[in-house]
Amino acid sequence: MQMSADPDDNLRRALANVKAAAQRGAQVVCLPELFRSRYFPQREDPSHFALAESIPGPTTESLSEAASKFNVILIVPVFEKRAPGLYHNAAVLIDSHGAIIGVYRKMHVPDDPNFYEKYYFAPGDLGFRAFDTAHGKVGVLICWDQWYPEAARLTALRGAQILFYPTAIGWHCSEPTEVREQQLAAWQIIQQSHAIANGVFVVAVNRVGVEEELTFWGASFVADPAGRILAQASRNQEEVLVVPCDLNRIEEQRHGWPFLRDRRVEAYDGLMERYLG
Amino acid sequence: MQMSADPDDNLRRALANVKAAAQRGAQVVCLPELFRSRYFPQREDPSHFALAESIPGPTTESLSEAASKFNVILIVPVFEKRAPGLYHNAAVLIDSHGAIIGVYRKMHVPDDPNFYEKYYFAPGDLGFRAFDTAHGKVGVLICWDQWYPEAARLTALRGAQILFYPTAIGWHCSEPTEVREQQLAAWQIIQQSHAIANGVFVVAVNRVGVEEELTFWGASFVADPAGRILAQASRNQEEVLVVPCDLNRIEEQRHGWPFLRDRRVEAYDGLMERYLG
Numbered sequence: 001m002q003m004s005a006d007p008d009d010n011l012r013r014a015l016a017n018v019k020a021a022a023q024r025g026a027q028v029v030c031l032p033e034l035f036r037s038r039y040f041p042q043r044e045d046p047s048h049f050a051l052a053e054s055i056p057g058p059t060t061e062s063l064s065e066a067a068s069k070f071n072v073i074l075i076v077p078v079f080e081k082r083a084p085g086l087y088h089n090a091a092v093l094i095d096s097h098g099a100i101i102g103v104y105r106k107m108h109v110p111d112d113p114n115f116y117e118k119y120y121f122a123p124g125d126l127g128f129r130a131f132d133t134a135h136g137k138v139g140v141l142i143c144w145d146q147w148y149p150e151a152a153r154l155t156a157l158r159g160a161q162i163l164f165y166p167t168a169i170g171w172h173c174s175e176p177t178e179v180r181e182q183q184l185a186a187w188q189i190i191q192q193s194h195a196i197a198n199g200v201f202v203v204a205v206n207r208v209g210v211e212e213e214l215t216f217w218g219a220s221f222v223a224d225p226a227g228r229i230l231a232q233a234s235r236n237q238e239e240v241l242v243v244p245c246d247l248n249r250i251e252e253q254r255h256g257w258p259f260l261r262d263r264r265v266e267a268y269d270g271l272m273e274r275y276l277g
Numbered sequence: 278m279q280m281s282a283d284p285d286d287n288l289r290r291a292l293a294n295v296k297a298a299a300q301r302g303a304q305v306v307c308l309p310e311l312f313r314s315r316y317f318p319q320r321e322d323p324s325h326f327a328l329a330e331s332i333p334g335p336t337t338e339s340l341s342e343a344a345s346k347f348n349v350i351l352i353v354p355v356f357e358k359r360a361p362g363l364y365h366n367a368a369v370l371i372d373s374h375g376a377i378i379g380v381y382r383k384m385h386v387p388d389d390p391n392f393y394e395k396y397y398f399a400p401g402d403l404g405f406r407a408f409d410t411a412h413g414k415v416g417v418l419i420c421w422d423q424w425y426p427e428a429a430r431l432t433a434l435r436g437a438q439i440l441f442y443p444t445a446i447g448w449h450c451s452e453p454t455e456v457r458e459q460q461l462a463a464w465q466i467i468q469q470s471h472a473i474a475n476g477v478f479v480v481a482v483n484r485v486g487v488e489e490e491l492t493f494w495g496a497s498f499v500a501d502p503a504g505r506i507l508a509q510a511s512r513n514q515e516e517v518l519v520v521p522c523d524l525n526r527i528e529e530q531r532h533g534w535p536f537l538r539d540r541r542v543e544a545y546d547g548l549m550e551r552y553l554g
Binding site: 107108109110112123127128130144147148149150153154157158159182185186189190192193196197226227228256257258259260262263264265266267268269270271272273274275276277 | 384385386387389400404405407421424425426427430431434435436459462463466467469470473474503504505534535536537539540541542543544545546547548549550551552553554
């Protein structure tokens with residue numbers, strides 16, 4: 001999706017996209033991170049807290065209705081207002097009857113020039129989760145999480161068969177073409193690596209379009225448990241990508257490369273340290 | 278390297294390659310996994326234990342001499358005999374004065390058709406390590422380790438600036454071309470991902486050639502801290518690849534993408550479990 005300045009317009013178009021995906025046979029539909037608005041963390045501005053809402057709230061209510069109407073499972077990113085002055089970057093999993101199955105709150109929160117998320121979002125405190133659905137066990141992670149092998153591993157160890165990454169990632173206008181290509185390649189590689197290391201499907205769902213100083217690079221994709229890109233969306237156009245995922249591929253892949261068998265769990269305690277140097 | 282059936286011949290050619298690399302300006306030279314022999318774990322045969330040797334032993338003595346003669350740091354894979362009936366798949370780091378700096382024992386030991394390593398090698402018990410050298414802090418991991426983000430992360434957290442992966446990986450003769458390409462791509466992607474996730478250089482050093490049912494796929498490469506392939510060797514010819522690695526790139530990369538800052542170390546305890554489902 002490309003986001004407009006009007007949250008209601010973004011909601012209307014999200015609902016239309018959910019309908020379009022369902023009509024093309026989608027069973028699980030994932031919307032991009034913070035899809036109700038432009039990417040407001042580009043600036044630190046307290047007025048943006050007005051965009052936040054509770055869970056359940058207006059966004060989940062609209063999407064719950066769509067889920068049951070179109071008989072699809074939905075992954076719905078929400079700028080969550082948990083309490084006055086306490087906000088999260090969250091995603092809600094809604095089943096095809098419109099019920100909320102669970103919530104994920106972004107665990108790894110970035111803070112970089114034009115991505116000032118630590119100002120807006122408290123770090124998630126629900127941990128890494130996988131949710132049973134009628135169409136497989138689904139893990140949800142959000143954007144910056146995608147750079148952390150720990151997040152993918154923990155979600156896969158919970159039994160997730162597909163990792164969904166609602167995302168808002170783009171280039172700063174000052175960045176040269178060569179750097180842009182390298183960044184997009186790295187973003188794709190790190191997520192393919194999660195598919196490979198864990199023998200799971202990975203779905204990355206990004207926005208497109210120019211918003212102030214950022215150009216969101218789109219290129220949403222689905223990778224299979226061998227890390228192969230099954231389908232990839234445009235870098236600059238909205239697109240509804242419907243991709244069949246044969247969950248039997250997971251076991252087949254893990255028989256060929258049985259990585260989960262050989263983890264040295266008794267030697268991994270250093271992973272709970274910031275640094276060991 | 279392509280390995281012959283004669284361990285002495287392999288040693289001679291390894292020494293010649295070390296000399297060639299040093300003459301071309303190499304400062305740290307890494308030999309492929311188990312370079313003294315053909316890849317004997319293709320079969321379970323107790324006669325192969327005769328190939329093992331102690332550390333220090335004949336292989337490290339020869340290479341120590343070469344290290345001081347040619348003024349290079351060496352990473353020397355050894356089939357280690359630790360005690361009668363106790364063996365490891367190891368790699369020895371030798372400094373440019375010929376002294377042994379440290380030993381790494383392969384932590385993740387595979388066992389798959391034609392890769393029966395669990396029969397030969399006890400799992401490593403020295404953990405994940407980084408070694409100070411005159412040319413940077415060096416981490417050593419071996420082959421199957423390369424599929425484990427945990428191994429790369431722990432070695433990087435110890436301060437490693439370059440991760441070396443001596444390797445012996447290839448295709449089984451029954452595998453079709455499409456599967457071969459996918460396997461090689463996955464092998465490259467997972468190691469590029471370690472460079473990206475940790476902001477370090479990654480060096481993969483594989484063998485080439487056909488040995489019984491396996492065709493080793495070569496394609497040794499060096500990736501920079503952004504995951505870019507700086508150089509890649511042939512898939513079927515021996516090659517001495519000398520690649521400059523500017524260690525200043527590490528800090529630059531980590532400033533741009535400060536992943537180490539945001540790890541949720543307090544939420545990673547599940548990584549010490551086999552499964553959480």
